[in-house]
Amino acid sequence: MRYQRPKGTADILPGTSEKWQFVEETARKLFAAYRYQEIRTPMFESFDVFSRTSGETSDIVTKEMYDFHDKGDRHITLRPEGTAGVVRAFVENKLYGPDTPKPVKMYYMGPMFRYERPQSGRQRQFHQIGVEAFGSESPELDVEVMSMAVNYLQNLGIDDLRVAINTLGDKQTRADYRQALIDYLEPHFEELSDDSKERLHKNPLRVLDSKAPEDQLIVDGAPSILDYLTDDAQKHFDKVTRLLDDLGIKYDVDHTMVRGLDYYNHTIFEIMANAKELGEGYTTICAGGRYDGLVEELGGPQMPGVGFGLGVERLLLLMDSKDFQFPDTFGLDAYVVGISDDASVEALKVVQALRKQDFKADKDYLARKPKAQFKSADKLDAKFTLTLGDKELESNTIHVKNMADGNEVTVDINEVKDNFAELISKNFK
């Protein structure tokens, strides 16, 4: 064991990669139905792209980012999330222009990087699937994005979902609320956990989702952001909840839910699922929200946006815990046994002919004895085992056996080479 993979990375091996493909395929199909198109952006960006969008929250930028200087002394960051890069591309390629119909709807999937201590479902290289929609302030788009996320998870067999929503309102709302929160917390300063003492002035909203029990007590009595919404913010939020009701999407309003980033406004949401593999109770699998200021922040015009991201590793963990039945994609249709050097050559031709007909076919490449070859056929879960020996070679025939019921028949070899499907329907039930 000379070399090992870097800390916090994983090899996705055959047997598991099929699950990934399935999850990705499901996303592509569903997102297409919503008219979202794929965008592929670089896996690394200039450090500034992320430091800018992450809003100076020092921990994220200094501690959690995978960054380095390249040979040209450019400060590079391996993307820690999808949104910033998509927004950068949106601006750089002027997708805000009149040529692109609004809203611009895009999705992405791929690896993301965070320099953190690995735990189950949290790795340094992990994968996200996400969507972003630009160019509409309508609450309807908020709800479309949410419903798409819910649909997606349901399609993957995750049904005991909890959708939690909240609003961060507009700038005015947040400024008012931030002050109100500080005013409330300051008298309790000494009772707060050390972490929350830190957070109080840096990012007071973060105190709200502290896990420390002593903080919980104080937070319970804290003012709610819902009482500080401006008229516009209130209107937006009301519309969102009404639309969710109309669509029959169940949700809870959690006024203590916040985001670590400054660019979010109005609707934010998290979708949680219940699985003991991911910890006690409901844990977040998907998170998203509206970010009307972000395009501008990266040098574009004033252009609203909304989106979500979800972690694929956690999703897969969840599906496994629910014993989700992935479609079987690696079953073999035919295994061709060749019982001599000559027969082996002919077997290769048969295998090729079958593959051309779109059957999954394979043969032995280790010059193994017939016995071992038949074992392989069984092991590989082949539906049919075709046998070629000197006997068959002479008469230009081939032996076909249905592995499920043991029925077998000897036929002209060209029947297999020309139309295997017809041969099966003719000879086997």
Added chain:
RNA sequence: GCGGUAGUGGUGAAGUGGUUAACACAUCGGAUUGUGGUUCCGACACGCGUGGGUUCGAUUCCCACCUACCGCCCCA
């Protein structure tokens, strides 16, 4: 970055300061010279995460490091 637990073959694992590191599964070979999923027999650890130390001798004791898992910070 901080704290805790662990690290033996392809896999699950037992075990000991000292000649051959259990057992099971898987794999390969044979019984059965052309038919599988059962059975029987046989083979299968460059040696016990890496490096150093203690010792006559270490996989077993000590130290450092690496990695995994759990918790904290963080969670875009």
